[in-house]
Amino acid sequence: MKIVVTVKLVPDPNAEKRIDPATKRLVRTGVETVLNPYDEYALEAALQLKERIGGDSTVTVFAMAPEALKETLRKALAMGADDAVLLSDAGLEGSDVWGTSYAMAHALKKVGFDLLLVGGLSDDGSTGATPGAIAEYLQMPLVTNARKADVVDGALKIERETDTGYQIVKAPLPSVMTTALTFGEPRYASLKGIMGAKKKTIAAMTLGDLGLEQPVGAAGAKTELLAFAPPPVRGKGQVVEAADGAQGAQVIFDFLKEKKLV
């Protein structure tokens, strides 16, 4: 079974993000590019499924990112993915959710798979709409927020989290799946994995390989960013030392009263 996992390369989410007031852009200097943390969970799920299914199952990592970020994919390979595909093209710059999903779906069709795992959310954009749009363009079922999955008699049996609890669903292969964080903590890359990753293949793909009918990139985008601003400044508030429980509670209560919150 061929499992493909899409990963996104994002600025390190653990770094404090700042907007440069002059350029109104995200300050990237000194911020490392990493695998989107949510996608590491999807990769973990793919590796678990590969181990469980066994046979000649493989895990391929797919990313759409500038070529300069290619080496960031080594981490996924070190965690245990067999190979990687990187879709890079200057013409993709400025793509919105629609364009990203449209281009990725066409590329993933070329890559081919039995099961596609897509990270549910990205740290930088957080629309959560990309997996659905990709599945739609691929004309395939979408099962999101999986916390358990198995292949039983050639079909997927999935336990998925919902807004009100959980569901057990059965989906055919091929399908598109996203994972919940409860699927399992991403594994660490072993030293052997890190050494081995250096020899694994990262294949290159460009827009020319896709034969898209509609323009992507900034020209084809269906949304346009008008403003990118830092949030309203939240000033440092007051700090009060509580002498005891009753006094501390009174301070909070008076404050809430003043704010008309009680």
Add this chain to the structure above:
Amino acid sequence: MQNVIVYVQHKNGSTPKVTFEMATLARKLADQLGGKAHAVVVGAGSSQLADTLKSYPLDAVHVNDDAQVDGFLLDPIVDYLEAAARAVGPSLVLVANTLGGKDVAGRLVARLNAGIVADATDFKIEGGTVEAVMPKMGGAAITTAKLKSADYGIATIRPNAFSAQAGGAGAAVQPIEKPAGKSYAVVVENDVEEGTGELALEEAPVVVAGGRGLGGPDPFDQLLKPLAKLFGGAVGASRAAADAGWVPYSLQIGQTGKTVSPNLYIAVGISGAIQHKVGMRSSGTIVAINKDGAAPIAEFSDLVVVGDAFAILPELTKLVAASKA
């Protein structure tokens, strides 16, 4: 786009509050765009829910109690919404920014060849064009983006960001025909509800959250819950508390958990690492109770009380209870 269509997410007729927030918002946007406000509600229990929706300022509520919607995952809903959108014509589709809403929104992006603005907290209509205001990167940036297409656009709506107000002339409830010739592949074998009756964290007007400083699971039930309940709010937690197994991950607020923006956020024994901050920094008022007045949370709290949470919380609960009595 002139019209607005609300996708009503529900289970057996029970829907989150954000539905009514969207119904109210739809009227406002439709008026500014010069179109009509519609809602689509399908699946078991829809007629009953449509009765409630009627009292919100919509023009039309399109209903079908089709049980197949509940038997198969996602796709029947998307087919209904696409059919409604095609029938209504160029429109903005509003979908709640919930787990289920995001799935629907994603498929509609491709189905309607439309742009999407996600997690919107405000809108502006400029010359017939829809502009959405959206906090991004856990509130580190506030972006404004416009939907360029004149045909269709999708917006996911942050719960609790808009107010819900009943009123209007009373919407026309009308049946929507089941899309013909469709077959569905993903079977829902079992649908289990958990924690029903409890307010969703994202929708709570007040969140009382606990962290490492609470030292175990018991204080969440014994100290945090009573206070949250008095406010009609919900209990949340930091990642440290969820990782320690003190509370389920569904209560975790932050980077890898939920994003909340209640009117009041009370952080108890939470240091305020970036991981947590991004999930709650857009809250209205932030109050922290912490042993360490120099903890990072002090940098973005409106009030920090340095002291013993175990002594302060019961007293505070008493004061709030007395004020509500």
